[in-house]
Amino acid sequence: MAQLKLGRSKVAHAGRLPLNIAKDIVKNKYLYIMLTPVLAYFIIFQYFPMYGAIIAFKDFNPRLGIGGSAWAGLEHFRDFFGGMYFWRVFKNTLMISLYDLVFGFPAPLILALLLNEVKNALFKRSVQTITYLPHFISLVIICGMIKDFTSSDGVINDIIAFFGGERITMLLEPSFFRTIFVSSNIWQHVGWGTIIYLAALSAIDPEQYEACKIDGGGRWKQMLNVTLPGLLPVFVILLILDIGRIMSVGFEKVILLYNPTTYVTADVISSYVYRIGLQDFQFSFSSAVGLFNSVINFALVIGSNWISRKLNNTGLW
Amino acid sequence: MAKKRNGKMHKGLQLTLGITMVLSLLLTACTSNGGSGNKDKTEPTQSAVSNTGGNDESKGNEGANKPVYPLNTKDTFSYWAPINGNLITFTTNLAEAPIGKAIAEATGVKVTYIHPTDGQAEEQFNLLLASSKLPDVLEYDWSIYPGGPEKAIADGVIVPLNDLIDQYAPNLKKMLEANPDLDKMVKTDSGQYYAFPMVRNSEGVVFRGPMLRKDWLDELGLQLPVTIDDWHKVLTAFKEKKGAAAPLTALYANKMNLQDAFFGAYKTSHGFYIDDQGKVKYGPLDPQYKDVLTLFRQWYSEGLIDKDFPIVERNTLDKRFLNGESGATVYLLGGGMGKWLESGKAQNPDFNLAAAPYPVLKAGEKPFTGQRDFKYNPKASAAVTTSAKDLETIVKWLDFAFSEQGTMMYNFGVEGESYTMDNGVPKFTDMIVKNEKYTSQQMLAQFTVPNGPFPMHEQKTTNTFPQQDEAVKVWAETDAEKHILPAFITPTVDESKKVAQTMTAINTYLEEMFIKFLMGNESLDKFDSFVKQLEDMGIRDVIDIYQGALERYNKR
Numbered sequence: 001m002a003q004l005k006l007g008r009s010k011v012a013h014a015g016r017l018p019l020n021i022a023k024d025i026v027k028n029k030y031l032y033i034m035l036t037p038v039l040a041y042f043i044i045f046q047y048f049p050m051y052g053a054i055i056a057f058k059d060f061n062p063r064l065g066i067g068g069s070a071w072a073g074l075e076h077f078r079d080f081f082g083g084m085y086f087w088r089v090f091k092n093t094l095m096i097s098l099y100d101l102v103f104g105f106p107a108p109l110i111l112a113l114l115l116n117e118v119k120n121a122l123f124k125r126s127v128q129t130i131t132y133l134p135h136f137i138s139l140v141i142i143c144g145m146i147k148d149f150t151s152s153d154g155v156i157n158d159i160i161a162f163f164g165g166e167r168i169t170m171l172l173e174p175s176f177f178r179t180i181f182v183s184s185n186i187w188q189h190v191g192w193g194t195i196i197y198l199a200a201l202s203a204i205d206p207e208q209y210e211a212c213k214i215d216g217g218g219r220w221k222q223m224l225n226v227t228l229p230g231l232l233p234v235f236v237i238l239l240i241l242d243i244g245r246i247m248s249v250g251f252e253k254v255i256l257l258y259n260p261t262t263y264v265t266a267d268v269i270s271s272y273v274y275r276i277g278l279q280d281f282q283f284s285f286s287s288a289v290g291l292f293n294s295v296i297n298f299a300l301v302i303g304s305n306w307i308s309r310k311l312n313n314t315g316l317w
Numbered sequence: 318m319a320k321k322r323n324g325k326m327h328k329g330l331q332l333t334l335g336i337t338m339v340l341s342l343l344l345t346a347c348t349s350n351g352g353s354g355n356k357d358k359t360e361p362t363q364s365a366v367s368n369t370g371g372n373d374e375s376k377g378n379e380g381a382n383k384p385v386y387p388l389n390t391k392d393t394f395s396y397w398a399p400i401n402g403n404l405i406t407f408t409t410n411l412a413e414a415p416i417g418k419a420i421a422e423a424t425g426v427k428v429t430y431i432h433p434t435d436g437q438a439e440e441q442f443n444l445l446l447a448s449s450k451l452p453d454v455l456e457y458d459w460s461i462y463p464g465g466p467e468k469a470i471a472d473g474v475i476v477p478l479n480d481l482i483d484q485y486a487p488n489l490k491k492m493l494e495a496n497p498d499l500d501k502m503v504k505t506d507s508g509q510y511y512a513f514p515m516v517r518n519s520e521g522v523v524f525r526g527p528m529l530r531k532d533w534l535d536e537l538g539l540q541l542p543v544t545i546d547d548w549h550k551v552l553t554a555f556k557e558k559k560g561a562a563a564p565l566t567a568l569y570a571n572k573m574n575l576q577d578a579f580f581g582a583y584k585t586s587h588g589f590y591i592d593d594q595g596k597v598k599y600g601p602l603d604p605q606y607k608d609v610l611t612l613f614r615q616w617y618s619e620g621l622i623d624k625d626f627p628i629v630e631r632n633t634l635d636k637r638f639l640n641g642e643s644g645a646t647v648y649l650l651g652g653g654m655g656k657w658l659e660s661g662k663a664q665n666p667d668f669n670l671a672a673a674p675y676p677v678l679k680a681g682e683k684p685f686t687g688q689r690d691f692k693y694n695p696k697a698s699a700a701v702t703t704s705a706k707d708l709e710t711i712v713k714w715l716d717f718a719f720s721e722q723g724t725m726m727y728n729f730g731v732e733g734e735s736y737t738m739d740n741g742v743p744k745f746t747d748m749i750v751k752n753e754k755y756t757s758q759q760m761l762a763q764f765t766v767p768n769g770p771f772p773m774h775e776q777k778t779t780n781t782f783p784q785q786d787e788a789v790k791v792w793a794e795t796d797a798e799k800h801i802l803p804a805f806i807t808p809t810v811d812e813s814k815k816v817a818q819t820m821t822a823i824n825t826y827l828e829e830m831f832i833k834f835l836m837g838n839e840s841l842d843k844f845d846s847f848v849k850q851l852e853d854m855g856i857r858d859v860i861d862i863y864q865g866a867l868e869r870y871n872k873r
């Protein structure tokens with residue numbers, strides 16, 4: 001730590017705070033100006049609202065406000081953990097997320113690898129366009145389409161009936177819900193997800209492919225030994241980010257697709273919070289549930305990042 | 318980090334650019350925070366009141382203490398209310414609808430209406446209460462406020478209206494003095510008035526019930542079903558002879574919306590009710606509730622009940638009826654029967670519907686319960702919030718709906734335009750009831766106030782078919798009045814909290830079990846453990862709470 005030197009040096013070393021911040025601000029004022037809106041955004045819209053999480057420990061009354069409501073301690077947490085539906089919503093949240101992670105997460109990577117092998121540029125472009133279009137359709141419309149496709153006179157049942165199967169309203173079958181949910185997720189986002197991989201692919205040094213060819217590697221070998229390792233860092237970072245969302249299944253989609261028959265497999269923590277909190281007016285209770293959810297998410301991100309650093313030295317931080 | 322990069326750019330230009338970037342980013346950050354912030358989504362209306370001195374008929378011939386309309390005031394206020402679903406086709410704000418303009422002109426007050434997103438009124442109402450800035454008037458269902466209206470006053474959300482009504486609302490006051498039973502409904506246990514009520518007329522309390530395809534019945538040579546057995550016969554015939562995929566269907570809104578049809582035959586209900594001894598009961602605990610489940614289970618297994626019933630929405634219902642997939646349901650007089658007759662006849666001239674009486678076990682019995690609302694409709698009643706400034710103007714404006722002129726306007730719209738007087742009886746014009754392009758419901762939403770804080774005129778009927786007039790008579794023939802628990806009984810604050818917590822879990826449980834029993838995923842042998850589970854969840858406490866609240870209500 002050559003602190004004296006550092007103080008006098010014109011250039012701050014990356015990764016260390018410059019000792020003389022005022023000096024640095026003057027010197028890099030444009031960088032700081034560009035930084036302020038981002039900082040302001042996070043403070044105003046992300047950190048400040050966290051204060052509201054206090055109501056999880058209170059008997060919140062809208063008119064008394066957050067400060068004025070009486071403390072309730074851990075009562076709401078006890079109600080939730082001891083409630084009838086705790087294990088169900090907990091399990092469903094995990095299950096849907098895991099399904100999504102196992103089936104949904106690798107899908108864009110696979111599609112990107114496939115597209116990478118396509119030589120015909122026109123075909124490649126049209127496949128890309130077609131696959132990422134659903135990403136831009138509003139969720140409500142997507143769910144309306146899913147309802148139509150899976151209804152007893154919908155297109156999927158037409159196919160089943162054509163092969164002599166029986167028509168069923170799929171959204172009334174608890175055992176189908178996760179499959180419908182996850183496969184429609186893939187349909188929605190697979191094309192969009194490939195974009196980042198394709199961008200990463202273009203960054204791979206062509207010399208490596210050359211080297212691989214000279215060593216006698218065919219296309220398959222090139223993919224295994226050059227393409228995949230090149231995509232690995234991106235893959236891992238995306239994976240960590242996704243694991244952090246494991247407990248927050250997109251509740252809008254759940255709410256749009258579920259119904260009392262499928263609560264058994266479809267009711268997740270966030271949809272439960274929505275029903276109890278907004279529809280039944282129990283703000284404190286639902287905040288407690290939401291807070292519990294966030295704590296788990298937080299732990300998962302920290303944990304997965306730590307594992308990833310241990311395994312292959314890439315991580316978010 | 319600290320490399321200088323101002324090679325090509327001018328210093329001043331750089332600074333401007335930096336600042337512009339910051340500002341624009343901040344702006345976008347502020348505006349794009351659209352998560353739940355659509356509380357103030359109003360469009361200030363530019364329909365300035367042009368008082369040309371034309372329509373002041375009712376001036377002068379009223380008592381000295383009565384407000385004279387149009388009011389001579391510059392005051393204005395904000396009025397939060399769910400928008401009528403049929404109005405959305407034409408405008409997103411009531412102020413821009415013909416009726417909104419007419420009311421503004423007649424009262425001389427320009428009101429700013431704030432409408433929550435259609436279908437999300439309840440959530441937005443809850444969010445609104447959590448925010449500190451309230452609109453001046455809230456038109457909503459005050460009976461669902463946790464702790465009831467009394468609590469809403471104690472919480473400082475709304476103001477008690479007793480003195481204000483005495484001073485500025487002679488029309489409402491007169492009405493309440495003349496109708497003690499109504500007076501009892503619109504007060505809290507301690508005698509506080511909290512809202513300007515929507516008051517139904519004597520026919521308006523019945524507007525839902527069982528109905529069937531009359532043309533099918535005629536074709537098959539069947540009578541309108543009266544008993545449960547008749548129903549079974551009719552539904553089976555619909556299935557086998559008319560190929561109906563879902564002979565009996567019903568709207569699903571957290572429960573099969575049957576208005577206790579079929580339940581009533583077994584002298585129980587799908588929820589809370591009052592028994593013959595005046596005691597509050599909860600239907601699912603009754604032994605006879607099992608009989609209802611058994612009946613439904615059988616019907617479901619025979620394919621007589623819509624197999625998709627838990628996902629039947631309004632548009633599904635329309636589809637079922639207009640495509641001949643269903644022949645029977647329990648639904649609305651106007652939005653169901655009227656609408657389907659109108660569109661059904663357009664497709665098929667023979668299409669016809671008829672109301673059936675609420676089913677009973679033995680012919681000659683009077684149905685135990687059915688749909689019957691009370692004179693007071695707490696769902697569309699307007700309370701004045703603590704944020705309101707110009708109380709006098711607001712109360713006078715609200716009282717306008719109870720004056721003779723206002724009652725006519727709210728009910729029928731503008732004379733010569735939406736209605737004409739025919740031998741002293743107001744009749745809607747052809748523009749409303751025989752419109753080429755729009756349904757009468759859509760026209761009424763533009764030219765009248767379908768639901769709101771006003772008294773329904775005794776001669777107001779929105780029925781467009783004789784079948785509907787008949788239906789009201791048939792559906793009214795029940796003992797519902799004795800057995801329906803009023804929505805405006807008010808548990809205390811702590812009791813409400815207990816009720817809310819308990820019933821949230823119970824409703825979910827009941828809903829799921831009901832579906833399982835019907836679909837056969839759960840055997841009816843489990844009924845006893847189902848009842849026990851309800852008791853473990855605390856249903857008895859809720860029954861006791863309601864019992865107490867009912868007794869207090871009866872003493873008002």
